[in-house]
Amino acid sequence: MKFFHTFPVLALFLSLALSAGPSAQSRGNLRISGKVVDEAGQPVAEAQVRAAKKGEAQPEVLTAKTNNKGEYTINEVTPGEWVIEAMKDGLGVKEVLATLADGERTKTVDITIAKPAPTVDPGVEINAEDQRGLALAQAGKFAEARKIYEDLLAKHPTVYGLNARLATMHAAEGNGAKGLEHARIALEKEPENVDFKVLVAELMMDAGDKEGGQKILETVDLAKVKDPRAFTNLAINHINAGKHVEAIDLLTRLIAQFPNEKILLYYRGRANIVATKLPEAKTDLEAFLAAAATAPQAADAKKLLDQLNKKN
Incomplete structure (x- = not known):
């Protein structure tokens, strides 16, 4: 994955830059070698291994790749403290520090790459x-x-x-x-x-x-509303306050958006009664009863219809 090819190198250089001293040459006659394994101790083949010396303003990054046994060797290393990083796509990345003493021909640095915990x-x-x-x-x-x-x-x-x-x-x-x-x-x-x-x-x-x-x-924006309950309560408040025009307008828009909410017909019927729009009230109440005859408001709707029919 691209992350493992970019971020670890950046981290490596940042850690070095923080402690950078005078520029120096990283090439010498020592070497770092070892083995890269996973959490189960199995060798990791084809892992990228990078090493850079701390304390240099522009450190040279020395690289190697593990063989089928997970083994790697980095040559031409000088004495001092080194940052060594091993990475493998799909497995993870691990950074370690190693110090090579003067006269220490080979420094063995084994690295275990732990697979990141699943997200x-x-x-x-x-x-x-x-x-x-x-x-x-x-x-x-x-x-x-x-x-x-x-x-x-x-x-x-x-x-x-x-x-x-x-x-x-x-x-x-x-x-x-x-x-x-x-x-x-x-x-x-x-x-x-x-x-x-x-x-x-x-x-x-x-x-x-x-x-x-x-x-x-x-x-x-009423078009974005998923549940008409709050707006239905607002329409009821309008009816109770005698604001029948506002109630009818709001209920008409609600009925268009929520055609399966038959209770809206009942409330618009009541609003039409307040507005003395009796034919419209009768139409709404009849439609409500035809669609929701067992609703709690059905008894009141029938009573209102009887009163409207008597007026006719």
Whole structure:
């Protein structure tokens, strides 16, 4: 791999440069020889071995390659301290120091290259634990689910989606303030994240800050929203506040984007009643009942339809 052909050499020269003294010649009549093996003690053939003398301003790098027995020899070495580096693609790199004394004809330097520990993708653990946490939450075990996300966040503090998960768990346990705290942390770190914006807005409205939540939702591109719940609550707030025009407009856009969310027809029907658009209200309520006859709001929808029919 290219990394092993570039970075180790750079590291070698940097380590030498830090202690560099006057320029000197690296060629002499001594030699360094030895064996390169892996962690299991097996010889590493075709490994690149490099040596450079410390203390020289522009050290010459002497090279060799191991044979099938993992053996190498570097000739024309002078007395002094040497940095020796062995590397093998797919295995790793190892740097050692060796000092050659005057009159020491051959210096034996054996090198063991340890294979780097495999890189573990944290996403694998996070995704697996996330699925476990969601399953617990769906079973109503919010405290257990929260513990999973707390442990994950302790290990991966920069994965801000975990703050969002914790926000929903705290809210489900009735601790909206703590949930909002985590949601705001996530949004502060990723201010353009649509999901985080919607979550903060929803929790703010649940806490009674309807105006603050609405201001955040107004900055969100509805086309990027995955769950209409927060915007549905905003539409309900509009209906309750007598803002039927805003409610109808928002619900119409939601219905276009989430056609399978039939509950939106019910709320638009109610908004149309407030706006005295009775034919439109009747159409929405009938469509809602045709698609969701067993929904919790079905009884109210039937009652409203009966009242509309009597007016006709």
